[in-house]
Amino acid sequence: RETTKMAPTTSRTPRRKVRLTHPDRIYWPDEGVTKEGLADYYTEIWRHIAPFVVGRPLALVRCPQGIAGHSFFQKHAWKGLNPNIVLVKDPKDKSGEPMISINDLDGLIGLVQGAMLEIHPWGSTVADWERPDMIVMDLDPGEGVSWNAVVDAARETRERLTEAGLNAFVKTSGGKGLHVVAPLQPKANWTAVKAFTKSIADAMAADSPDLYVSTITKSKRRGKILVDYLRNQRGATAVAPYSSRARPGAAVSTPLTWEELGPDIGPAYFTIINVPTRLASLRKDPWDGFRAAAVPLEAPKKRGKKAA
Ligand code: ATP
Ligand code: MN
Ligand code: MN
Known part of the structure; x- marks a missing residue:
C-alpha cells in the first residue's frame, strides 16, 4: 500500500541521526503513516515542540505495532533505550527507578525508535521538579x-x-x-x-x-x-503540544490562537499530515511568546483582594 509522504523538508528542518529499525512499519493504517513518517513529522516540527518536551520528566504511550496493536503507558526507563535518551531520577522516588528525559531532537527520535506514539511531559522541569512551570x-x-x-x-x-x-x-x-x-x-x-x-x-x-x-x-x-x-x-502528565495521538485519525494535540478556536476546528482536526503544512503557512507559532508570558502564581490570600 502507498504510504503518506511528509511535507518536503525546508532549510529550517534540522537533521536527524538516529537510525530507525522497521522504518516502514505502519503505525496509522488509515492514513498510511509509518514509523519513519512519524520521525519525519517530529523532525519537521521540532522547533515547535522542543520547548515543551526538553528537560522534563516524560511518560510515553508506546505502541510497537502501531495503533492497531497493544499499547502501554510507560513512566520509567526500559532496557535497550536509545542512547540519546537521558535518564533522570525523581528525587522523591525512593525506588530510584530512572525516568526518561530528552535534551534534543535525537532524543525525541530515539523515543520514536522506541515506538513512542504519544509524549506526555510533567508540568515541571528536571531543573526544578517541585515547582511547576x-x-x-x-x-x-x-x-x-x-x-x-x-x-x-x-x-x-x-x-x-x-x-x-x-x-x-x-x-x-x-x-x-x-x-x-x-x-x-x-x-x-x-x-x-x-x-x-x-x-x-x-x-x-x-x-x-x-x-x-x-x-x-x-x-x-x-x-x-x-x-x-x-x-x-x-x-501527573498531560499530552504535549504537537504530540501525535495513538488513536485513529493520526491527530495531533495542536496549539491554536484564541481567534481560530471555534466550530470549524474540532478536537482531532489537526493531524500528522496537516500540521507541518499549517506551521509552514503561519507567520509564527500560535503559541509564540508562551514562555515569555509566564507569571508567578500569587499566594491565595493575595488573589482577588481589592486594592485598598
Ligand atoms: P481527550 O481530549 O480525549 O480527553 P486527553 O489527552 O485530554 O484527550 P485524558 O483522558 O483527558 O486524555 O487525559 C489522560 C491523561 O492522563 C493523559 O494526558 C496522560 O498524561 C495521563 N495518564 C496517566 N496515566 C495514564 C495511562 N495509564 N494511560 C493514559 N494516560 C494516562
Ligand atoms: Mn482530556
Ligand atoms: Mn482528563
Missing part, C-alpha cells in the same frame, strides 16, 4: 456534549485564569477535548498549584452545575464537561 486545565466532554459547549468552557477557563493574573493558551487534545494551558514562573509548589486549579474547576462547577463537573465520578458526567484539574499534581 505551567498549568494544564483539561476539558473533558461527557457523552452528548456539543463542541460549542467545549469551546465556551475553554473561553471561560481562560477568563478565570486571566482574572487570576495568568496568560492562557489553548490547544486541541487530538482526542475529544481541549486543553487550556498557562505558563508559570516556577515559584509556587505542586500543592499550591493543584489547590489553585481545583479552586477554578470547583468554581466553574458551582456557578454552572448544568454544564460543568469538577470530580471524576463517571455517573455525573453525562451531558457535562469535566474540568479536569488533576493534570496539576506532582507526577
Whole structure:
C-alpha cells in the first residue's frame, strides 16, 4: 500500500541521526503513516515542540505495532533505550527507578525508535521538579456534549485564569477535548498549584452545575464537561503540544490562537499530515511568546483582594 509522504523538508528542518529499525512499519493504517513518517513529522516540527518536551520528566504511550496493536503507558526507563535518551531520577522516588528525559531532537527520535506514539511531559522541569512551570486545565466532554459547549468552557477557563493574573493558551487534545494551558514562573509548589486549579474547576462547577463537573465520578458526567484539574499534581502528565495521538485519525494535540478556536476546528482536526503544512503557512507559532508570558502564581490570600 502507498504510504503518506511528509511535507518536503525546508532549510529550517534540522537533521536527524538516529537510525530507525522497521522504518516502514505502519503505525496509522488509515492514513498510511509509518514509523519513519512519524520521525519525519517530529523532525519537521521540532522547533515547535522542543520547548515543551526538553528537560522534563516524560511518560510515553508506546505502541510497537502501531495503533492497531497493544499499547502501554510507560513512566520509567526500559532496557535497550536509545542512547540519546537521558535518564533522570525523581528525587522523591525512593525506588530510584530512572525516568526518561530528552535534551534534543535525537532524543525525541530515539523515543520514536522506541515506538513512542504519544509524549506526555510533567508540568515541571528536571531543573526544578517541585515547582511547576505551567498549568494544564483539561476539558473533558461527557457523552452528548456539543463542541460549542467545549469551546465556551475553554473561553471561560481562560477568563478565570486571566482574572487570576495568568496568560492562557489553548490547544486541541487530538482526542475529544481541549486543553487550556498557562505558563508559570516556577515559584509556587505542586500543592499550591493543584489547590489553585481545583479552586477554578470547583468554581466553574458551582456557578454552572448544568454544564460543568469538577470530580471524576463517571455517573455525573453525562451531558457535562469535566474540568479536569488533576493534570496539576506532582507526577501527573498531560499530552504535549504537537504530540501525535495513538488513536485513529493520526491527530495531533495542536496549539491554536484564541481567534481560530471555534466550530470549524474540532478536537482531532489537526493531524500528522496537516500540521507541518499549517506551521509552514503561519507567520509564527500560535503559541509564540508562551514562555515569555509566564507569571508567578500569587499566594491565595493575595488573589482577588481589592486594592485598598
Ligand atoms: P481527550 O481530549 O480525549 O480527553 P486527553 O489527552 O485530554 O484527550 P485524558 O483522558 O483527558 O486524555 O487525559 C489522560 C491523561 O492522563 C493523559 O494526558 C496522560 O498524561 C495521563 N495518564 C496517566 N496515566 C495514564 C495511562 N495509564 N494511560 C493514559 N494516560 C494516562
Ligand atoms: Mn482530556
Ligand atoms: Mn482528563
